[in-house]
Amino acid sequence: MTNGRQRQDFRFNFVPGYQRSMVLFITKKFYCCLFVFASLTAGAQTTFTASLTPPQSGRDEYITLRLTVANGTDVRTIQPPSLNNFIIVSGPHPETEMINTNGAITQYISLNYVLLPKKSGAYTLGAATAVVNGKTYRSKAIAGLVTNKKTAGRPHSPYTALQMSPGFDPVDEPKPTQQFDDYILRKGETVPEKVNRNMQLKLQTDKTSCYIGEPILASYKLYTRLRSESNLSKNPSFNGFSVVDMTAEDPMNFKRETLKGREYNVYTIRKAQLYPLQAGNIELETAILDNKIEFLRTNGPSNAYTGDPGAVVKENVSLSTKPFSVLVKPLPEEGKPAGFNGAVGNFRIQSSLERNRFSSQETGKLLVTVSGSGNMHLLTAPEIKWPVGFENFDVKCVDKTDNNTIPLSGSKTFEMPFSVSAPGNYRTPAITFSFFDPAAGIYKTITAATQEFTITPGANKPATNFYTTENQPETGLMNNIFENRWLIILFLAGIIISGIILRMSREKKTTAVQQEETEPSEPTAELSPAVFPDHNPLMKTEECLQNEGCVEFYSVLNGELRQFLSEKFAPGTEFLTSKTLALAMDKAGTDNDAILRTQQLLLEIEFELYTPFEQNEKSHRVYAESQTLVQILNMQKSNP
Numbered sequence: 001m002t003n004g005r006q007r008q009d010f011r012f013n014f015v016p017g018y019q020r021s022m023v024l025f026i027t028k029k030f031y032c033c034l035f036v037f038a039s040l041t042a043g044a045q046t047t048f049t050a051s052l053t054p055p056q057s058g059r060d061e062y063i064t065l066r067l068t069v070a071n072g073t074d075v076r077t078i079q080p081p082s083l084n085n086f087i088i089v090s091g092p093h094p095e096t097e098m099i100n101t102n103g104a105i106t107q108y109i110s111l112n113y114v115l116l117p118k119k120s121g122a123y124t125l126g127a128a129t130a131v132v133n134g135k136t137y138r139s140k141a142i143a144g145l146v147t148n149k150k151t152a153g154r155p156h157s158p159y160t161a162l163q164m165s166p167g168f169d170p171v172d173e174p175k176p177t178q179q180f181d182d183y184i185l186r187k188g189e190t191v192p193e194k195v196n197r198n199m200q201l202k203l204q205t206d207k208t209s210c211y212i213g214e215p216i217l218a219s220y221k222l223y224t225r226l227r228s229e230s231n232l233s234k235n236p237s238f239n240g241f242s243v244v245d246m247t248a249e250d251p252m253n254f255k256r257e258t259l260k261g262r263e264y265n266v267y268t269i270r271k272a273q274l275y276p277l278q279a280g281n282i283e284l285e286t287a288i289l290d291n292k293i294e295f296l297r298t299n300g301p302s303n304a305y306t307g308d309p310g311a312v313v314k315e316n317v318s319l320s321t322k323p324f325s326v327l328v329k330p331l332p333e334e335g336k337p338a339g340f341n342g343a344v345g346n347f348r349i350q351s352s353l354e355r356n357r358f359s360s361q362e363t364g365k366l367l368v369t370v371s372g373s374g375n376m377h378l379l380t381a382p383e384i385k386w387p388v389g390f391e392n393f394d395v396k397c398v399d400k401t402d403n404n405t406i407p408l409s410g411s412k413t414f415e416m417p418f419s420v421s422a423p424g425n426y427r428t429p430a431i432t433f434s435f436f437d438p439a440a441g442i443y444k445t446i447t448a449a450t451q452e453f454t455i456t457p458g459a460n461k462p463a464t465n466f467y468t469t470e471n472q473p474e475t476g477l478m479n480n481i482f483e484n485r486w487l488i489i490l491f492l493a494g495i496i497i498s499g500i501i502l503r504m505s506r507e508k509k510t511t512a513v514q515q516e517e518t519e520p521s522e523p524t525a526e527l528s529p530a531v532f533p534d535h536n537p538l539m540k541t542e543e544c545l546q547n548e549g550c551v552e553f554y555s556v557l558n559g560e561l562r563q564f565l566s567e568k569f570a571p572g573t574e575f576l577t578s579k580t581l582a583l584a585m586d587k588a589g590t591d592n593d594a595i596l597r598t599q600q601l602l603l604e605i606e607f608e609l610y611t612p613f614e615q616n617e618k619s620h621r622v623y624a625e626s627q628t629l630v631q632i633l634n635m636q637k638s639n640p
Contacts, residue, residue: 046071048130048137050081056145059120065113067128067139070106076131078111081141085123086115117146180225180265185295191315194295198225200259201269201289201319206406209327213344213375214438215244215273215407216326220287222319223257223264227294232269233318234288240328241274241282244377244403245592273406275375279330289319331436335443339383343435345374345407349382351431351448361458363393363419366428368448371411374435376401381414382433393417403586420455427452537564538626545623553619554608561605561626565598568633578602590636594629601625 046069053064063086067078080092092111117123122145127138182198185191199222206217218238222230254265269289276282295313331344347370354365370379381395394417401410420426431448536542541557544550569584578599585595604622 046073046132046135046137048072048128048132048139050125050128050139050142052125052142052144055143056147057117059117059146059148061116063115063117063144065115065125066110067112067130068108068110069130069132069137070108072107072109072130072132074133075109076134077129079129080111080113081126081128083113083115083125085118087118088113088115120146120148122146180263182225183227183295185297185313187298191293191295191313195226195293195315195317199223199228199291199293199317199319200264201287201321203284203287203321203324205284205324205326207326209329210276211329211344211436211438212276212279212331213342213378213436215275215375216241217271217406218274218284219271220269220321222267222269222289223259224267225262225264228291228317230267230289230291232287233290234286234320235270236285236287238272238274238284239282240278241276242375242378244273244275244408245596246271246273246404273403273408274326275378276326276328279328281325282328283323283325286323287321291317291319293317332441332443337434337443337445339432339445340434340436340443341380341383343370343374343379343433344438345372345376345435346437346439347372347374347433347435347446349431349433349446349448351428351451353428353451353453356451356453357456358453359456359458360419360421360423363417364453366416366418366451367413368416368431369411369413370433373405373407373409376408376410376412379412381416382431384416384429384431386418386429389420389422391419391421393419423455423457425452425454536627537561537630538623541623541626545619554605554622557623557626558602558605558609561602561630564630565633590633594632594636597629598633601629 049068049070051066051068053066054061057063065080065083067080069075069078078092092113095108095110095112122143125142125144127141129139130137180198182194185194202221202223204219204221210216220236254267256263257266258264269287274284293315295315297311297313349368349370351366351368354367358364366384368382370382376399381397384392386392396415398413398415399410401408401412428451430450432445433448434443434445436443538557538560541553541560544553544556565581569581569588569590581602582595582599585598601622608622
């Protein structure tokens with residue numbers, strides 16, 4: 001059962017940089033990050049193109065210049081053409097894109113400029129240049145036209161380049177959807193009324209009432225027409241529910257939805273299946289989202305940013321969901337089977353034997369599989385009444401559940417080892433399984449077919465009848481060992497555990513002595529005190545952290561951490577998206593806390609890649625958190 005008190009933070013950075021002083025820094029950081037994608041495009045043909053969106057515009061409209069390198073393994077520089085006839089509203093904005101077409105991977109690396117024409121008339125942008133793989137590439141010249149009138153249907157916004165649809169084709173680029181210009185703070189408008197009209201945090205559920213054990217889908221969504229950096233400061237704990245979080249969506253992806261006649265960009269903050277554990281009116285706790293919003297103040301007809309820092313208005317706004325209660329109905333007492341154990345949904349059951357013939361000195365295995373949909377994660381093994389003469393052992397469960405279906409679907413196979421002391425022909429006990437079907441509102445009981453099997457006499461042991469207790473032959477040495485095998489196993493386990501503890505104690509003393517001998521004269525870094533493994537996957541990051549002149553800390557950390565995650569959870573995969581990483585970690589048996597912690601840390605590192613680097617307590621903290629995460633994942637991998 002997933003603990004409802006999971007906490008996670010989400011950061012969404014939708015705010016492009018306005019200050020011109022950031023341009024050189026962002027460009028530098030962009031080139032330093034390109035090595036992450038180098039291996040993805042080896043052997044593919046390299047091209048360099050330039051495009052304008054739109055090629056024909058009005059004088060007061062924005063134009064996007066996109067410079068794109070396809071399949072470049074070592075991009076050194078990208079130089080735009082002369083832009084003397086334009087105001088550079090923002091940019092360059094770096095972008096990376098990977099497209100998989102029938103197994104063929106194409107990697108695109110782009111720089112985007114948002115421009116405002118200074119005058120009307122026909123113009124030609126000269127060739128842009130790029131140095132890729134030690135070779136200089138030139139794009140073709142681009143012709144455009146600026147009219148004195150505004151072109152109908154064109155977005156009046158400087159953010160066209162930042163909201164292009166993913167998977168673009170540099171030759172035939174798709175047209176952008178209609179953009180919002182609500183970030184513009186015109187004369188007479190106030191920030192509170194702008195926020196109230198253009199930004200909402202909503203909780204949506206697929207139903208308002210249900211039975212105990214019947215799932216409710218809860219989605220926390222941000223509806224916005226503004227750009228913001230958002231952080232979930234209060235995450236609902238969902239007391240009274242068993243929580244199954246859906247696979248996290250990439251926070252940079254959004255959908256368009258209409259709310260009260262207006263279109264919004266919609267970001268899913270959290271999405272979870274809630275399985276009620278008790279009856280009554282249960283309130284879903286409020287979520288709080290903190291947002292850093294930037295507006296562009298203008299007093300004239302043009303929305304261009306002229307470089308005046310006073311034109312940028314920054315505002316911190318907290319949004320919260322409204323209280324919401326769910327009516328949970330108790331399961332009916334009428335018709336409840338005696339063996340009912342809380343299963344709610346629609347299920348099937350079947351049984352089989354691993355072997356249909358084995359000796360009295362061997363262990364057989366009964367496999368009972370419950371499949372279907374419902375509260376799968378709460379299902380327990382059916383109770384079996386074993387006959388006299390059968391000895392059963394601890395049950396093992398193999399869970400194959402899809403967390404992205406509502407309700408959960410899949411199967412659980414319960415492996416039930418058992419032995420029979422007397423040779424003969426037998427049948428497995430009858431197995432029944434009861435569940436409540438919320439769609440029909442009734443209880444149902446299903447039965448698995450019995451299985452026939454044969455027990456043969458064991459070696460060095462004559463055939464006996466376990467129903468007879470008199471005149472039993474004297475058991476031999478092997479039989480005594482077999483009958484007392486658990487005592488022997490416990491004794492050997494005690495010896496092994498004692499040896500491990502003694503060894504760990506000696507290693508701890510040796511490590512302490514080595515640390516005293518090598519400890520520097522001044523304490524550095526607020527690093528985790530945990531003992532790191534022999535091989536540090538973040539070795540280059542640690543060296544950069546200790547070097548005051550190293551400004552590539554986040555680039556190196558991003559590369560090493562992603563390399564570690566790829567080797568650990570998806571060997572052979574050279575590029576991991578947040579979705580594929582979550583799926584790979586979940587398949588490896590990693591718990592939800594570790595998966596959410598990994599995604600949060602990667603988002604924070606990616607965010608820092610495009611901010612000025614300063615070696616301070618934050619960089620030390622991020623490194624310490626990365627090392628702690630590496631140790632947690634290593635421990636979980638070795639203890640599935």
